[in-house]
Amino acid sequence: MGRKKSTIWGLAAIFLLFSFVQVNACSLQDSVSVNLQAKHITIANVFKTLQQQTGFIVFYNNDILNDQQRVDVNFMHAGVRQVINYIISGQGLTYTIKDRFILLQRKSAETGQLKTDLAAVKVADIPVDTLITGVVKSESGVLLAGVSVGLKGSSLGTITDEDGTYSLRVQDMQGSLMLSYVGYDGKEVSIKGRQRIDVVLKPSVSSLNQLVVVGYGTQKKSDLTGSLSSIDGKALSAFPTTNVARALEGRSAGVYVQQNSGAPGSGIQVRIRGTNSIQGSNEPLWIIDGFPADPNILNPSDIESMEILKDASATAIYGSRGANGVIIVTTKRGKAGKTLFEFNGSYSVQRVRKKLDMMNATQYAGLYNAFWESTHGVDYFSQDQIQSLGKGVDWQDLIFRNAPTQNYSFNVSGGNAKSQFSAGASYFDQQGIVKNSDYRRIGMRISANHDISDKFSVSYNVILARVDNNPTADNLDLLFSALTAPPTVGPYLNDGEYRNLNTVYPFSPDNTINPAAYIKEKSNKQFANNEMANLSLIYTPIEGLSLKVSGNISNTDQRSDSYTSTKYPNSSGSASVSAVNSIHLNSDNIITYTKRINKNDISATAALTYENFTTKALNASGSGFITDVTETDNLGSANTFATPGTSYSNWTLLSYLGRINYAYADKYLVTVSFRADGSSRYSKGNKWGYFPSGALAWKFTKEDFMKGVNWITDGKIRVGYGLTGSTAIDPYYTLNMLQSGKVPFNNDLYTYFAPGTRLPGNLKWESTTQTDIGLDLGFFDNRIRIMADYYIKNTSDLLNPVQLPQSIGYDYTVRNVGKIQNRGFDFELDAKLLDRNLKVDVGANLSLNRNKVLKLYGNQDIQGTVYNLIVINDYANLLQEGKPISAFYGYKFNGLDDQGHYVYKDMNNDGVISEADKTWIGNPNPKFIYGFTADMQWKSFKLNFFIQGTQGNDILCFSLINQNYRYYQGFNTTADVFYDHWSKDNPSAKYPAIDNILSTKMADNFVYNGSYLRLKNVQLAYDLPTAEMGLKWIGACEAYISAQNLLTLTKYPWWDPEVNSKGGDNSINQGIDYYSYPSAKGFTIGIKLSF
């Protein structure tokens, strides 16, 4: 082999250094097969082709390999190793692969140092080389292996080893090092004579080339034509939360997350771009690793990233399941390279954010003296008695506690070029701030990918979660009673028995329970075992074509055990058990083809999917136990049994779908998709629904006329339109089925069969069209990025419950009549404000949504639930054409009359106050919602805060109505009632006269501004200098302290404005606060380790 020393390979080395920069664009997800047939081709060109096709870069020194040597090659779908092995065979070389770098070495070579011949020549001239060493880490402290480190202006270079360390011999100690690494910003560091240079690399500012998961595939973020928000897994696990959906609050524009109550594990309501359906669910579709799933199965630490698909061009591929938006969750994946261990642990203490200022014992006695005086003409409590009462008992202290939360997660990931894995375990344990409420989750997860051959690969995911939830104390009766109980007495009698709070005074209420008895003697324990497992086989017969066949099983076993002990007042012990099993089977068969022809990029996806869901339930209960020992575990020993119940339900969804993405010159982008869904739930002839969509995008910054405009780095305009649907009805809804029940005759129960109260009818799909216009802008090298979208969503064929006159014997029927519109604006901003010693990154999002009911069946209004608060027995929410959905409808407050009773406005001036005087009194839909994050870093310190809030929404506070207007029943009230009730001397008081006349109505004086701004989380973190501490084996160690809900700005008078007591996936009863479990304030300490 004739060796030709020339500068060519030197140039090749320089080229390689440049190509490090290019390689930034290469994604780890790229296909790793090589196709090359050539005769008499230089090895250098083989490597070049290898890099083009796979992204792998080969490092070598020309003194070990003559790359101008020519070879014959014939690779078809060959693996990288196959190629390298072929090239180096018989040359006495070996290689190592680190990430996308392949280092060729002599079999006896000691280091990965790359030296050019040119340098070697200079060695002779300048005898003293200086060895520079250092460690390269990521910002989060992870040691980075495979980072290329080169001397600027030379061809000297090396890459870091598994410990992130490098060493490089240089002569010019005044030069600078150039570092580059996939997915990170390149960095130039001046040597300034130093021999030890540690470097921290930052992830690329431009995440535009990052791949995002879209329905049934992935796409480059820069090529998106639809509206999509990405959320990094790290943001979701910023502070401990029971639920992934909860962690989403305030993180993304267009996503409105509301908790129904503050209890651990309580229900969460998520609305993406408003409410579309009355009958059906308004919750988004959650897709975990490709399949529909329940987000409760996840710990936030399991999540790599989350994508929220908002507009129809993004969601139409989910057809009948896409109308409410789609949230796609990708769990953590393994990467080839060193095995990485990560541990996160935190410990929090929470307490109630705000206690209510209730009357103390003296005030209570004073108020009820006023009451007794007005109703009986005398005082009830004597002055001596009042004197002896003092402050009395604060019942809130008896139910609230400081509650700890522990959260630990451990992840291990790694692999080689052929196989990668990621496995995780997590434990989350939250004690509720109200005694006898808690939530625990144990999670286990593994994902594995393996390339069987060049053409076949397989991937397997399993997620297991065990959730134990004890929502006993998330109970209206308990919270209501704790506020209502008279502060003059405690929970126990002298003999230790529970005090009956209904008999303390003659004016005591008839419906309070003893909170202490409730907390100690009642339990409601629930558990769920969730499993989700899926297996995919991917076949890539030729370049660009892939077939993916995958199957998934999600199984949930839930059980709920409720027990009331024999010690509970008036209880002989009662137990009830219910169990639900559901199994969800999916089969996805997806073909994807991508091709580039000149400037035309085409990607096509087609799929056939099948879903089947079966759920079975069982419940049984009994009462009358001789012992509490058995609790719910020996139902057979009960004295009496209720009729046991079982149920069965099944649905099937069969879908054909397709999508074509086309891009011309990376400038003009087109997406067209179509889905046909067949659902078992609809009547024959109406089973199939068809959901097309189309979108265009124009990257105008790629045009010539924008060449001179440097400050706009990236700019894209998007326009999309599409149709999505909602199944909206339960299985068997269109069938005329009889229901059974029991009716007592003789002394026994007999079965009866009769139709239900809903008159069945022929129904078809509910469909939503959505138009979205969006603008993506990046300024100053994408240091500032903006995403803005305007959308109009029209839901038609709205499945609409139609009330029937009750004399027909059915309450309602459902018809496909009705229209709802949601219009709005989403805005997201990311900016790197400072990037020096002090780094400041901020992110903000803002969403405005306006919804309007356009049409209802026969202009018939739809009323919310009638709530019997005794003082008021009325509905609060109403749907009416032309009005926002679920707005509050009621009376207008008009002051107090001369007897101290409420009067209401006679809106129609007919002299009487009747239903006809009701009007719009509030709107639970916010004018806008927002979130704001800021990350600051100075040396090893990081400060981060997250603010979130809503503006312009109203809350109807049932709790306050119930608490402060029933004094005739001996309720404790908030202290302001004592100070500010009507009397002759205080005619314009806030509260009416203390007597037994009820003058309250569902009116605007109970509607409060629910706007708030909340410092959701603030965190201070410190990176421990582990290397200096001699803990070299630890890659990074961050310790932090944080506070949750530290600060809340709101005018809302009750416990907390983050409340939606009657919310649910299709509830029209919105914005109601009815003794919801209050929110907590928390402090957390935690540690994050990786090694």
Next chain:
Amino acid sequence: MKKILTIVLAVLLLDSCSKMLEEHPRAIASETFYKTPDEVVDAVNSAYASLLEGGYTTYFTNLAACADNVYAKGSLAIIDEYQGFSTSNITNMGGVWKQLYLAIRNANLVISNLAKNTNLPDDQKRQFIGEVKFVRAFCYFNLVRLWAGVPLRTEDNMDEIDLKRSSKDEVYDLIVSDLKFAEENLPDAPRMLGTASKWVAKTVLADVYLTQENWAKSMEEAGDVIASGKFSLVKVSTPEDFEKIYGADVLTSSEEIFYFKYNSQHSWSLMSFFHHDGDGYYPHGPNYFAFYTTSDNYFYEHWDNNDLRKQHDFYKWDIGLGDNTFLFRKYVDQDGSTPPSNDWPIYRYAEVLLIYAEAADRAEKGPTPEAVECLNKVHRRAYGYDPDAPSPVDFNMVNYNEESFFNLVFREKGYETILECKRWLDLLRTHQAASMIKKTLNIDVDTAMYLFPIPITETDFNKAIDPVKDQNPGY
């Protein structure tokens, strides 16, 4: 080749998918039901079901509160001001309307489906139809008394959404014809206790005729029930013996004609309204102590203290309204370990006797020996005497004319059926509501209270009823 295979596969899938998308619920379809006797029995049972549900308690609570001899608390307290019903009274009563019409729907379904049934023999079909026609008549009898003329839903118009109010007479015509059909086709003994027999139908018919002031026919129907010899008054000697009629453990008694039957699995939710947590009469709870009277109540004050019913029915308990307050002991369940299984007496033999006495007095323009005997049976029992033998407390016919005997019977019915939900309807029927309330409380009753308004849930969605023009007076 691959392409062909794909196409073939797709076609096969398309073909099989229509099957995949069929629904197979594990439930009974309406179209296939009402065929066998067992199925029809289960359908007939459904006609009673909604009446025995908890919500029907509103019928009791609102009507009991209206009566002059009972006061009420909470949201019912406003009734005792007699200035109109509150929104919550009206809304709750709308629930009763709904339950009555649900029973009527289920009855109509049986009638119309049995008309199509060719499997069952005619006499069996007539018996089933008789039973549901009884239920339908019972429901319309309550509807017409509480709301006057109402939409008349029968098997012929059950699917018409918009249906106007019929006149009171039309409603009564259907009630009478349904009850006559039931009387002719039902057996002597009920299918089960709590279902209708011939005698149950006759009892209700006697009450219907009494309400219509068709005295002769009322006397005749009640007389048939008495003459059947199938019923007798339960003998008592102490106040506690009334437990043999109302007690939680009583399965049935010789006095039972038509009761809503309850047991610990399907219990009587009304029990929660009578007692106080502290008194021990209903330890199972919850207790709302919603009904009371006071020692200065006219009715209570003038009631003879020696009457065992008075001794049994009341107990003194201060619920914050003074120490002259009495709660009611008529229904108690002192075993707190199970939910209350007391039955709800709808028609007792004692009432049939008093219906006869009143009807005969009116029909014959004065008391007859049989009428006096009927009254005396009830009266004797109340003082602990044998109902069937002359006693020292007997009334003597010669002392009374038509009017004074009516007053005597009416007073006796008040004592006998206090807190059985009879009094207010009796006051309305005999046009004494206003005078009795004036006497008791010195209040002029708002006469709108004689009827409830047609529920808004009906007028809003039944286009044949104008919410203003067709509404009851005063609403």
